Amino acid sequence: MYSRFFILFAMVSIGYYCYKKGFITKEVNKGLGSMVMQVTIPAMLVTTIAAIDITHEILLGFFLMMAAQAAAMILFGLFIRLYGKWRHMDSRLMDMLDITAGSLNNGFIGLPVAMIFFGDTGVMYMSAGVLGLNLYLWSYGVYILKGRQGGSAKEMGQTFLKGAVNPNCIAIFLGLALTLSHTVSYVPEPIMAFLEELGGLSTPLSLIYIGALAGSSGILQVFREKAAVEISLVKMILMPFLAWLVMLVVPAGSMAKSVFLVTAALPAAVVVPMMVEKYGYGEKMSSDIVILTTIISVVELPACVWLTGILY
Template identity: 25%
Template sequence: MGQFAIMVGQLVGFFIMLMVGYGCVRLRFYGQTALDGMCSLLLNVLIPLLVFSNAMAGADRAQVEANWGAMLLTAVMYALLIFVFRLVAWALRLKGSRSHVFQAALIFGNAGFIGIPIIMALWPHEGAIYVALMSIVDQTLLWTYGVWLCEPVPEPGTVASPDAAGRPTLGLRVRNLLGRFVNPAFIGVMLALVLIMLGVRIPSIVLTPLRTIGGMATPMSLIYLGGLFALTKWWGVLKRYELYVGLVAKMIAFPLGLYALLTAAAGALPELPITHDMIMMITLVAGLPTMTTIAMFTARRNNMPDYAVGFVLVSTLFSLLSLTIVSAVVF
């Protein structure tokens, strides 16, 4: 019950931050221009520093080698999420950008802004290493596969001409692929991993302010999200049948099914490098609401941004109920 109470306390705090952002925009303290600035600051500074500083503060080479099961579980979770929600999108007959944004919204949970505070609160000692190892897989996929899912999908009849002049060259396709890896968050993850494996330690006099700045990402992202709630015509997503199927599947059925599967696997194969705490951690991560960054990615490319924002907002509000249900079962 102690961990369950901590979980509920975190969710209440998140709701308050959302309402602060909503109230500030409604009271016209700031508007869309300020939100655009927040988005840029989050994507280019706060998120990369959050990931980098948590990894550097929470892990060394020995800890990585001793707890690599957390990375394994994160990879397994994402493999299952990608498979399940590609299948769900196909079953619901979603096409084009709608299918891709739907998948992105349900594959990538808000591990950075909501997951990290919850993990650190529930596991004060092991939480840092869990966050560091999880972030390596999470951020790598988010800023590569996630970015690709949020790019516009050409409608039938609007694709480039099949002639040589209209077809992208192999070099251009390779450059575009590599370009997805050149972003601040991915660079932060890779830099942290290299430094950890080389045994390089950043002095606390430098790391502490970096962690403080990165720690601003969670409240600012929720305040940003609350502002979007006030300004965006997000309610159109409420008419989309896939919203309700997706939220129940992603935020209740999938994490509980994953918990049962991993618990059975750990019991049948005790030699696996996973612990029950790792299983509970990844279960909560699997049930997190849509990552705020998905809305930022789609807004940047003007690719169904209202649809993505609607998923972020509704899933975040729904998480107050769904995470309570999942926590009650797991804890």
Template identity: 25%
Template sequence: MITTVIDQCLILLIFLIIGFLCSRKNWIHKKHISSLSNLLTNIVLPAAILTSFNVNITAYNLNFYVTIICISLFLVAFPFLLSKLLVSFTKMELTLKKVWIGCCTYSNILFIGIPIIGTLYDEKGLFILVIYNTISNLFLFTLGIRLYKNDVNFKYIGTTLLSPALLASFLGILLLILGVSLPKTLTAALDELGSMTAPLSMIITGALFGFINIKKFMASKNIYIFCFVRLIMIPGLVFLILNTFITDKVILGVMVLSGGMPAGATNTSLATIYSDKGPETSQYVVMSSILCIITLPILMYVLSL
């Protein structure tokens, strides 16, 4: 099980290194990043979201769904509010505070989560992960976009509900409820597209990382504080809170591990599209992806006690 965690993290790092080398070799220029980010958020990620709904829902009752939805809402709101509180004590500029909040709130759920959760908790764990991922995406592509756009006006938030990622989520939920399957050929095509999510998102992140000052990055205290909050404080507090009333070990395990995932690379793409903080965002994604090789096995050990 620990090997699965390490393998998935190392795969992410390989993609990061490829992106980093591409930018340093000028194979990927800054002007390419926005187009690649649009490809990721409008085509590749929606395909991955849609295919993630290929699960069996008949084995669970209404109480199960209500419990998972409520905990998922908590797992989105809690990191958001905690990080917002923490950055209020810092002297970072406003746009960087918002990057900090976004990276704390929206983590790498699917690529690392699916193999780990699937190995530990089988189909039930994967279904819980799909529900949490759906709710997280709902907030990421509505409130998350407003966050990165530095726009607190929610008047036009309805337009973000028509984003490809959310449309894929709504379609996936509808197909799941109706018990309808997409044609086999279309499903295969979507699977292939969706499998590009991790490589493309991490290559974009690695490329942006190639444009920053490495020495300045390594000396930044904010990066290490962020990683402590994202990888240790959040899952630790989630465990302490949920463990008081959640008796189902699968639900508890999935939610705690999801809370301890590194910052999602989609943050980098959204920061690139909607603000000028893509390179800064990539720093949080890179460092948390590296350090989670250490922290995730520790979380798994604690959950096994």
């Protein structure tokens, strides 16, 4: 377990070091992030899911996890909206706070953490969160940021399809199709071997990306943004706590409970500030929250993984 913690911290530290030394620039890191999300993670999802002998229980758990994570993001976003009003924050920021604080970074951080600590079944459940995140962001999220400003149903539908139909979602359904139809054995071995090698790059590249992102953010400056720090702390403390309370009464298996609790400790999704910039107001604060929650998660996630070993 401790060696896995070391891998997590070491990879993030490498990214931070490389950025500070100039080996990775902002432009290079942006390209690295796009490659991870568009190329290596889809390859990992296809090969990992296709290799799992999916039982009825696992398949049911997959869809329940997808629904549970989407519901958790919506409910916690609404809570943060109420919290922001209670704290008399700028009313123009409420939509941004709702989506930013509610979102979870299942892709860049969730999948690598699941692979390191929970193995293939953990990745399966975390990939359900990737689907839940896409449904949440490109339906509810777009409605909150844009729909209430008068976006037509046609425009909303086009935006949803454009955002939700992406390589990650396609890879998840492809992996499910291969394993459920028992046709994965018909895929040529060199192709599967290539996809496995490509997917194996996801964990180190994702963690290096996160480290470089932290290095580029000007950490001290971000921590001076008091409102962003406050919202980030509320999200990163309260969301896992509420997830733990929910798991006390939900009759789920230990793996599902562990992944759900760790998922609740994930930082805000990297894509949200770009959505806010395009559709809403408060992109700077949204970006600050993403960076702050990402920094906090580097310490919090190993702690949550350790707790799951005790609790479940």
